[in-house]
Amino acid sequence: MKKYSRALIIFTLGLLTILGLLKIGNIEISPDTLRRINPAFLAMAVLVHYSGFVMRGWRWQKVLRGMGHRVSYRYATTLLVSGWFASALLPARLGDVLRASLLKRDHGVPLSHGFGSVATERTLDIFAILLLAAVAAVWALAGRTPAWVWQTLGGGITLVVALVVGLIAAPQLEGFFTRLLPWQFYRKTVRFGFELLASIRQLGRNPHLLLMVAGQSLYIWLCDVFLMYFVMLSLGVALPVSIAAFTGMTVDLAAAVPIIPGALGQVEGTALGVLSLFQIHPDQSSLIILLNRFISYWTFIIVSGAVAYFFGFSEAMKSSELRIANDE
Secondary structure, three states, X not given: OHHHHHHHHHHHHHHHHHHHHHHHOOOOOOHHHHHOOOHHHHHHHHHHHHHHHHHHHHHHHHHHHHOOOOOOHHHHHHHHHHHHHHHHHOOOOHHHHHHHHHHHHHHOOOHHHHHHHHHHHHHHHHHHHHHHHHHHHHHXXXXXXXXXXXXXXXXXXXXXXXXXXXXXXXHHHHHHHHOOXXXXXXXXXXXXXXXXXXXXXXXXXXXXXXXXXXXXXXXXXXHHHHHHHXXXXXXXXXXXHHHHHHHHHHHHHHOOOOOOHHHOOHHHHHHHHHHHOOOOOHHHHHHHXXXXXXXXXXXXXXXXXXXXXXXXXXXXXXXXXXXHXXXX
């Protein structure tokens, strides 16, 4: 019952968000509105979006290989897409937990390494988003960048630097933290945390591989840039790539910690605010956001849900929900 209630809540929030955008933009869903969409550019937007997930699977396979675990590209990509499906519907990015659990079940990958691979993905993602956002801010706004943008970028860079320093200092701190408290559960938790950090450090010992996955990360987030760009073109909004990049990366930063699954409301509100900086009419910006989210979220739920079903990921989700229910 909880599963259907959660789906109903997400559907309701999504519907309210869509209705809100239609109201703000004074948009009427009609054949005339649909005829405004250029199918060629729309197809390019869909293609570039899903090519990002093709690259995500390859990147995760390389990250796991750098940690000493060999899985097939098909397995890595299917599991990753299935995990994203779970995270789109469940709170707290539970899909990442299920990914690590299935890695252990199917390939004997320790949980610390599974979570380490996911943490590595997240770190690479933050690095790529911050870099693209900084370049786009200078390029698109040319000295008119609001202070909050630089504050957000500065905070993100500080976190990345702190993570790197922590990774370097981790081996020297393990003994100190392990002896800090005598409780067995505490010591096991500390050891698990340092095993996770060690798995991430292991990737750094292969500069060639690290450079490759960093390049893959830039491609993945450039897909978000060109998704926004081609959606704009499909609606006849001919804006520079720099504006699409700034909008896309700012939205991605805002959705980095989703308050609810899918960051419903966060994405739409941020995108409206950013597009208003460029004096884009509300009817245009609302249509841009609606079409972007239709591709990146609503169609993705259908596609990734089908992948999860055929992969058997739904069984893992059921098992996880049963465990959570028993804990409650």
